[in-house]
Amino acid sequence: MKIGLMLPLGDEESGGWSNLRELAVTADREGLDSVWGADHLVFRDDEKGWRGIHECWTVLTAVAAVTRRVEIGPLVLALPFRNPALTAKMAAELDAVSDGRLILGLGCGWHEPEFDAFGYPFSHRVGRFEEGLEILVPLLRGETVTFEGRWHHAEEARLLPQPIRPGMPVLIAGKQPRMLSLVARHANAWNAAWYGDPADADELRTRMERLNGALAEAGRDPSTLELTAGIFVAIDDAEDAPKTAIRGSTEEIADALARYEELGITHLVAHTWPRTPDAVARLAAAAGMARERVGSAATARL
Numbered sequence: 001m002k003i004g005l006m007l008p009l010g011d012e013e014s015g016g017w018s019n020l021r022e023l024a025v026t027a028d029r030e031g032l033d034s035v036w037g038a039d040h041l042v043f044r045d046d047e048k049g050w051r052g053i054h055e056c057w058t059v060l061t062a063v064a065a066v067t068r069r070v071e072i073g074p075l076v077l078a079l080p081f082r083n084p085a086l087t088a089k090m091a092a093e094l095d096a097v098s099d100g101r102l103i104l105g106l107g108c109g110w111h112e113p114e115f116d117a118f119g120y121p122f123s124h125r126v127g128r129f130e131e132g133l134e135i136l137v138p139l140l141r142g143e144t145v146t147f148e149g150r151w152h153h154a155e156e157a158r159l160l161p162q163p164i165r166p167g168m169p170v171l172i173a174g175k176q177p178r179m180l181s182l183v184a185r186h187a188n189a190w191n192a193a194w195y196g197d198p199a200d201a202d203e204l205r206t207r208m209e210r211l212n213g214a215l216a217e218a219g220r221d222p223s224t225l226e227l228t229a230g231i232f233v234a235i236d237d238a239e240d241a242p243k244t245a246i247r248g249s250t251e252e253i254a255d256a257l258a259r260y261e262e263l264g265i266t267h268l269v270a271h272t273w274p275r276t277p278d279a280v281a282r283l284a285a286a287a288g289m290a291r292e293r294v295g296s297a298a299t300a301r302l
Contacts, residue, residue, distance in 0.1 A: 001294045002267040003257060003287035004034030006075065006230065008275045009059065010043075011052035015275060020059060021066055026277040028067040030284035034103070035063055036075040036269050044113040057090065064098035073103035075191060075230065075269060076173045080109050080125055081118075084132035085157045088139035092163040100164060104140070105171040105191065106133075108179065126178050127151065133186050142166040171228065175207050183211065183225070184218035193230025194271065196244035198259045204229060208263070228267040229260060235282045241273035250282060254289030261294045 005027040008014050024035045039056040056074050063072055072094075079087060095102040108129035109115065115122040131149040135157065138145045144158045171189035174180055183190045190211060195201040208227070215222050233253060234241035241247075246256045260268055272283050 001258070001261050001265075001291055002033035002071075003283070003290065004036060004070070004267065004269045005032050005280055005283065006269050006271045007035060007037045007059065007063075008271070009037050009040075009054045009056060011054065013275055014054055017054075017059070017062070019275065020054070021062070022277045023275070023280050024063045024067055024070070026280040027284065028070045030281045031288060032070060032280070032284050033287075034071040034073065034267070034269065035060075035067065036073050036105070037063075039074045039077045039081070040111065041081070041114040041118050043111065044117070057094075061094055061097065064094060064101065071101045071103055072098055073171065074105045075193070076105035076107035076171065078109035079106050079129050079132045079136070080115070080120055084136040084152060085139060085145070085154050087132075088136045089159055091140065091168065092159050092161075095168050096161075096164045100168075103169045103171055103189065105173065106136075107173045124151070126176075126182075130178075130182055133182060137170060137186050140166070140168055140170070169226075171226075175210070177210065177214065180211050180214035181218065184214045184220050187225065189226035189228055189267070191228045191230065191269070193269070194242075194244075195229060195231050196242070196246050197256050198263060200244065201229075201263070204263065226267060227263075227265050228269060229265045230269045230271065231257075231260075233270045233272045233283060233286075235272060235274065235279040238273035238279075245273065250286045251289060253283075253286040254293065257286060257290035258293035258297070261297070 027035050037056040040053045043051040060072050091104045108125040112122050128151045131152040135145050135147050135154045139159050142162050145154050147154045169188040172183045172187040173191040192207045232242045232245035234245040234247045237247050272279050
């Protein structure tokens with residue numbers, strides 16, 4: 001089981017780049033497996049009004065430069081914000097900069113106010129996303145792509161220089177039937193979020209049942225798709241963490257992390273409170289214990 005860190009990119013919670021850098025470096029040093037960031041432009045709701053967020057791709061590029069071991073990825077990149085061929089070009093370069101550590105997380109976006117504020121069309125997001133994948137995925141495999149669709153087109157597009165890892169891992173987040181069919185057709189990994197203790201993750205189980213149906217319809221072996229989940233973890237029972245967050249001692253947190261393996265989840269991504277390097281180190285300690293538990297359980301089943 002892999003266990004990674006979700007960076008708190010919200011302006012009011014991030015502590016700025018200096019803190020984000022320390023969180024990522026701590027994750028890399030202490031043994032976590034990955035570092036992720038959410039891709040948004042701005043948030044707006046009736047209760048809090050406008051809220052800012054740091055730009056995901058730039059932060060991840062900086063994380064690639066200050067870390068050596070962890071995988072990095074957006075969870076997830078909103079493809080409607082970017083031309084799909086340009087996104088493929090960006091991904092190939094960041095994969096090279098990070099020495100092959102990029103997991104390209106993709107989605108169709110969901111927060112309508114940011115689409116409106118920045119002038120992106122919110123309608124037909126899934127259709128636009130589906131067309132974008134027909135350009136992006138083959139480009140990442142090193143192919144030359146000509147495509148003419150309703151919203152996207154490409155004429156003999158190619159990535160030069162070629163990707164250092166043709167066919168780098170693509171993760172897609174989705175829960176509705178059409179998105180799950182795209183997962184089955186195009187993705188190396190799938191993500192669902194956000195959850196606490198696995199005993200309470202009934203929605204995750206429902207989504208996994210739908211995913212299995214999509215895989216069966218596509219004639220795809222479920223073992224060829226990595227299952228990932230986003231979770232909330234409160235260290236020292238942090239008061240500002242969501243009520244659903246995993247809580248308790250390091251050992252209790254480790255137990256909860258390990259139990260996700262029973263659901264078939266092989267990569268967890270944790271939003272961790274408080275937003276401090278010490279909390280990240282504690283998460284890493286729990287992750288190490290969880291891996292030991294998973295390994296022991298697997299050995300017992302042999």
